[in-house]
Amino acid sequence: AQSVTQLGSHVSVSEGALVLLRCNYSSSVPPYLFWYVQYPNQGLQLLLKYTTGATLVKGINGFEAEFKKSETSFHLTKPSAHMSDAAEYFCAVSDAGDDKIIFGKGTRLHILP
Amino acid sequence: DAGITQSPRHKVTETGTPVTLRCHQTENHRYMYWYRQDPGHGLRLIHYSYGVKDTDKGEVSDGYSVSRSKTEDFLLTLESATSSQTSVYFCAISEVADLGAGGNEQFFGPGTRLTVL
Numbered sequence: 001a002q003s004v005t006q007l008g009s010h011v012s013v014s015e016g017a018l019v020l021l022r023c024n025y026s027s028s029v030p031p032y033l034f035w036y037v038q039y040p041n042q043g044l045q046l047l048l049k050y051t052t053g054a055t056l057v058k059g060i061n062g063f064e065a066e067f068k069k070s071e072t073s074f075h076l077t078k079p080s081a082h083m084s085d086a087a088e089y090f091c092a093v094s095d096a097g098d099d100k101i102i103f104g105k106g107t108r109l110h111i112l113p
Numbered sequence: 114d115a116g117i118t119q120s121p122r123h124k125v126t127e128t129g130t131p132v133t134l135r136c137h138q139t140e141n142h143r144y145m146y147w148y149r150q151d152p153g154h155g156l157r158l159i160h161y162s163y164g165v166k167d168t169d170k171g172e173v174s175d176g177y178s179v180s181r182s183k184t185e186d187f188l189l190t191l192e193s194a195t196s197s198q199t200s201v202y203f204c205a206i207s208e209v210a211d212l213g214a215g216g217n218e219q220f221f222g223p224g225t226r227l228t229v230l
């Protein structure tokens with residue numbers, strides 16, 4: 001069965017510093033991978049997704065993620081954090097042939113001034 | 114933004130009462146989903162629908178039922194609410210370009226905060 005592990009339920013970075021949110025997945029077949037963001041009192045919005053092709057995926061708001069099959073990872077990065085990036089981030093996986101998505105437990109990102 | 118609304122947005126009810134949450138979409142998407150979000154658990158799938166009158170159970174379906182009589186509406190019912198069902202409930206929709214291919218992103222509604230006393 002698919003599963004997603006997000007390392008760290010809370011991550012704090014200083015404004016202007018690198019953001020790195022970690023995600024590892026467990027899937028028996030090549031998966032589809034997603035990162036979603038949730039701002040306070042809102043629903044989830046898609047940041048980026050990997051389906052096939054280029055393993056480095058660029059998303060909105062300057063975020064990107066790299067699919068590494070050998071490490072079963074899909075970590076999310078942003079070179080320079082902004083205060084507006086403070087939110088909860090969810091990694092998610094879907095197997096080919098499955099129309100459901102399995103979400104990780106989320107990582108809350110705090111930006112320090 | 115995808116046209117998804119949820120009603121009510123907030124509800125407080127008492128243990129043992131029935132509750133129905135509504136999700137309405139204007140996108141004509143085939144798939145609709147109900148999730149609950151709880152601290153430390155992320156989002157967990159309750160039920161989903163792949164067409165009118167076609168529904169299936171998710172990971173945490175006990176105590177919940179759903180109905181979809183029209184493409185645009187997906188109802189979630191708690192027949193007899195319990196305190197463990199206090200949560201934030203999200204509806205999501207998805208269109209399927211390739212049936213069974215997977216990889217289809219989901220679009221989320223704003224959520225309903227339900228408190229069961």
